Each structure stands twice: as C-alpha cells, then as structure tokens.
Amino acid sequence: MxxxxxxxxxxxxxxxxxxxxxxxxxxxxxxxxxxxxxxxxxxxxxxxxxxxxxxxxxxxxxxxxxxxxxxxxxxxxxxxxxxxxxxxxxxxxxxxxxxxxxxxxxxxxxxxxxxxxxxxxxxxxxxxxxxxxxxxxxxxxxxxxxxxxxxxxxxxxxxxxxxxxxxxxxxxxxxxxxxxxNHRATSGKKKGSSVWHARGAWYLSAFMGLQSLLFYTTLTWVPTILVSHGMSQGQASQLFGLMQLASLVTSYFVPILAYKFKRTRGIILSMTAGFLAGIGLLMVPTASVGLTVVVVVVLGLASNMAFSLAMALFNIKTDEPEQTAEISGMAQAVGYILAAFGPVGFGYLQQLTGSWNLPLILLLVVVVILALAGLAVDRRRTIFD
Missing domain, CATH: 1.20.1250.20 (MFS general substrate transporter like domains)
Structure with missing residues (x-):
C-alpha cells in the first residue's frame, strides 16, 4: 500500500x-x-x-x-x-x-x-x-x-x-x-429509480432506525434501570462501561463476516437472540453482579452487532458508491428520527406506569420488527431489487 x-x-x-x-x-x-x-x-x-x-x-x-x-x-x-x-x-x-x-x-x-x-x-x-x-x-x-x-x-x-x-x-x-x-459523484440512482422509491431502501432504513432506537434507549436508561434494581451508581457506571467495551468485539468482526458471506441471516438471528436475552433479563429485578454482567455483555454485543451490520449493508446492498451515499443519507435520516423518540418515549412510559416492564416489553417487540426488516434486506441482492 x-x-x-x-x-x-x-x-x-x-x-x-x-x-x-x-x-x-x-x-x-x-x-x-x-x-x-x-x-x-x-x-x-x-x-x-x-x-x-x-x-x-x-x-x-x-x-x-x-x-x-x-x-x-x-x-x-x-x-x-x-x-x-x-x-x-x-x-x-x-x-x-x-x-x-x-x-x-x-x-x-x-x-x-x-x-x-x-x-x-x-x-x-x-x-x-x-x-x-x-x-x-x-x-x-x-x-x-x-x-x-x-x-x-x-x-x-x-x-x-x-x-x-x-x-x-x-x-x-x-x-x-x-x-x-476528491470524489465528485454524478448520480446515486439506478435506471432512473430514486432510492426513496425503492422498497428495499425502506427496509434498510427501518433496520437502521430501529437499531438506533434500541442503541440510544439502552444507552440512556440501562444505568438507571440497574440502580433501580438495587445497585449503587458506581456499580451501574462500571457495568455500563463494560457494556460498551463488550461491543468492541462485534464492531470489528461483524462487517468482515458480512462481506465474506454476503448473506447475513446468521448475524441477524444472533443479534436478535442477544437483544431478546439481554432485554428480557433486564426485567429481572436483581442486584446480582454476576447476572448483570451477563446482561450488559450480551446487550453490548447485540447492540453493536446491529449497528456494524447496518454500516456494512450500505455497501453490500448497493452497486456503486453513489448509491451508497443516497441510502446512507436516507437510512440515517429515518433512523435518527426514530432514535430521537426512543429514549423520551421509554422514559415517559416508565413514568406513566411506575415500572420498567412495559417499556422493556415494547423494546422486545421492536427487536422482532428489527429482525424482520433485516431479513427482508438480506433476501435482496441490492436495495433496488
């Protein structure tokens, strides 16, 4: 090089x-x-x-x-x-x-x-x-x-x-x-089709949006949930840091595996299992450090698995960099609108019900929809198919 x-x-x-x-x-x-x-x-x-x-x-x-x-x-x-x-x-x-x-x-x-x-x-x-x-x-x-x-x-x-x-x-x-x-692209379209009119682009945007919602919601509320379970703020802070460190593993290996195999069904199912397990275990009101370590590690792995896969799919599911730019712009626009509402809505539901259970159950539903959107993208060679 x-x-x-x-x-x-x-x-x-x-x-x-x-x-x-x-x-x-x-x-x-x-x-x-x-x-x-x-x-x-x-x-x-x-x-x-x-x-x-x-x-x-x-x-x-x-x-x-x-x-x-x-x-x-x-x-x-x-x-x-x-x-x-x-x-x-x-x-x-x-x-x-x-x-x-x-x-x-x-x-x-x-x-x-x-x-x-x-x-x-x-x-x-x-x-x-x-x-x-x-x-x-x-x-x-x-x-x-x-x-x-x-x-x-x-x-x-x-x-x-x-x-x-x-x-x-x-x-x-x-x-x-x-x-x-310096690269100046001329067009991000394929055969006259706008990325905003492609069904596959909307599936990928939904995937990006829902994983962003999950990421920012857990980023905002996991420490508070751990404190509500009886942990000290110091313990919650340390375990929150562990959650982010655990995500380093998937942030490196997921894009490499996605490009190697092209089909990402296995990654999506693993991500889904991790989210379901991690969010489900958050509903257990325990101050057990051992169990909580498992929770934050699994959540960290799943969360960054979803983000890293989304970044990889921008290139995997397009034929040229111009298309990559357009789907990246569209998916992140949709994604961060959803992400902005996630933490606020989660907190509001907790305040309304006085419990973390209903907000966490709704996050489990989000995980299922995320998986369906990911599998819909995976079935297509490109977002325009």
Missing amino acids: KKPGRLLIIGIILYAGCMRTPIGLVSPLLTNIQRTLGVPASLLGSLTTIPLLCFALFSPFVPKLGQKYGNEVLMFVAVLILAIGNYLRVFSTAMLLGGTLLVGLSIAVLNVLMPVTIAQEYPQRVGVMTSVYTFSMTLFSALTSGQSVALAHQIGWQKTMQSVSVLAVLGLLFWLPALKN
Whole structure:
C-alpha cells in the first residue's frame, strides 16, 4: 500500500473517533456543565437531542453536497467545523447550544460519507476497513464515556470536552492526502429509480432506525434501570462501561463476516437472540453482579452487532458508491428520527406506569420488527431489487 493509503487509514480512525465522542462524553459531565454555566435543567436534554435531529434533518442533503464539492473535501470541512464548534461550546450557554448544533451537523456529514469514502478508497478491502471504522468509533466512545469524569477532576470539564477538538485537528492532518483524490459523484440512482422509491431502501432504513432506537434507549436508561434494581451508581457506571467495551468485539468482526458471506441471516438471528436475552433479563429485578454482567455483555454485543451490520449493508446492498451515499443519507435520516423518540418515549412510559416492564416489553417487540426488516434486506441482492 502506498504511504498516502496508510496515512488515510489513520485519518479514518481519528475521524471515527470524533463521531460519537463529542456526544458521549457530555452525559457524565452534565452536572459540571449546569453548575458552571447555569444551564437550565430543561435545556440539558437538548445536548443529546440537537445532534440526533441534525442527523435526521441534514443527512438527506449530504449526498448532494458531496456531489457538488467532493466527499473528501466536504468531510475535511465538516471535521474542521466540528473542531471549532466543540472548542467554543464550553464558554457560555449560547455557545454550548450553538457549538452542539455545529457538532451535530458535522457528524451528520461523517455518518453519511464515511461508508462511501471507504468504498471509494479501498474497494478491495471494504469489509476490513468498515471494521476498522466501526471498531474505532466504538473504542473512542467507550474510553471517553468511561474516563470523562476522572479526567474532568484532573484538568476541568472544559478542557476535557475541548480535547475532542485536538483529536479532530489530528484527524485533519492525516486526511490531507485524501484531498488529492476528491470524489465528485454524478448520480446515486439506478435506471432512473430514486432510492426513496425503492422498497428495499425502506427496509434498510427501518433496520437502521430501529437499531438506533434500541442503541440510544439502552444507552440512556440501562444505568438507571440497574440502580433501580438495587445497585449503587458506581456499580451501574462500571457495568455500563463494560457494556460498551463488550461491543468492541462485534464492531470489528461483524462487517468482515458480512462481506465474506454476503448473506447475513446468521448475524441477524444472533443479534436478535442477544437483544431478546439481554432485554428480557433486564426485567429481572436483581442486584446480582454476576447476572448483570451477563446482561450488559450480551446487550453490548447485540447492540453493536446491529449497528456494524447496518454500516456494512450500505455497501453490500448497493452497486456503486453513489448509491451508497443516497441510502446512507436516507437510512440515517429515518433512523435518527426514530432514535430521537426512543429514549423520551421509554422514559415517559416508565413514568406513566411506575415500572420498567412495559417499556422493556415494547423494546422486545421492536427487536422482532428489527429482525424482520433485516431479513427482508438480506433476501435482496441490492436495495433496488
């Protein structure tokens, strides 16, 4: 491989590290943010909602911007904006909200175009590079969410949040070789058909949406559920970190297996079994550390299995990068709309019923629908069939 190829791999790893980290490290620092900036409690939830809405509303427009300016250039600009927006959001409430908006718009670009760029730059190694991308995203997110509070005690929460901007700037430096091979697509359609009119695209969008709903709902509420079962906040935090670390396994191997075998029925059924077991066991009100370790590990494996498979399917079920861009934009728009409602709806049902059982039962229903959508995609050679 030529030297620019090696540099670009590092760039992909660093860019992937910026795609969840700016959002994931906020939740553990909410108390610090509120105390220092005086942010109203009603606005704290928007620090997660704003990026999700950006993903949902902006993603469909990203492929067109890529066609106009080139994917690599657009991603470079997006990460530059991310670095600036993230750096500024620690100074005031207005900058916090404005910076979070810039971060959300920037990550929306990366979400859509990363699978496309991998297909264009590494057409013979798409499976391996998708694994590198999803693994890096998961690893950085797990490390930052687990260590952000400890780091904030050492250097302050402001510098802790701003450290993501350092990561972004490093990514920009390693992305420079990609600018020499800037891809401008002309069309993402096949035989005049829009991706929005393809039934297979809607199945894949449903799969992306439902796995996003499951991911963000469990990400938001699992620690609270564990505390309600009698665990301490410290235990719940450690087990939550274990859930994210467990997901590293599937984030690496699932894309490789999906590209190798093309048919993904086995992965989908394994994912479904994991979700059903993990969510079902969450309904058992126990403070047993042994059982809870099993629960969080199984949930972590299943959750990232679904996400990694969705990322792989964008390339597996399309014939050319332009189509990949369009289905990526569509599926992530639909997906993050569903994801934005998941945690809120789950919490509302718990408050309404006074129990976690009904919300968890509904999540089990979501898992079944997710599996059906995945199997419907698996039966098609491409989303246009």
